[in-house]
Amino acid sequence: MQVLVRDNNVEQAIRVLKKKMQREGLFREMKARSAYEKPSEKKAREKAEAVRRARKLARKKAQREGLIPAPKKKAPLGRSR
Known part of the structure; x- marks a missing residue:
């Protein structure tokens, strides 16, 4: 996964990254793997x-x-x- 940082706007890049991770289901998978x-x-x-x-x-x-x-x-x- 790759996110471009434009004009040193890190906050916007982080928002874009979180949205991409949400769409891919990474947060759900991390929560599922945290416990047996x-x-x-x-x-x-x-x-x-x-x-x-x-x-x-x-x-x-x-x-x-x-x-x-x-x-x-x-x-x-x-x-x-």
């Missing part, structure tokens, strides 16, 4: 994640086919020019 997870808990978690993914995929497919309305897009905050 029993095999039964791991199996239940993985099954729940699979169900969540399947529901999301079904919802997206239904939206594409017009069976359910697509969610309304939010206006960006603080971006007025």
Whole structure:
């Protein structure tokens, strides 16, 4: 992972890095690895994640086919020019 620092603006680079790490799931993985997870808990978690993914995929497919309305897009905050 790589982040460019522009005009010595380290704070902005750190924000960008945190956002990239969040998208990649690094924080979730670090939290999961901080303590032992029993095999039964791991199996239940993985099954729940699979169900969540399947529901999301079904919802997206239904939206594409017009069976359910697509969610309304939010206006960006603080971006007025």
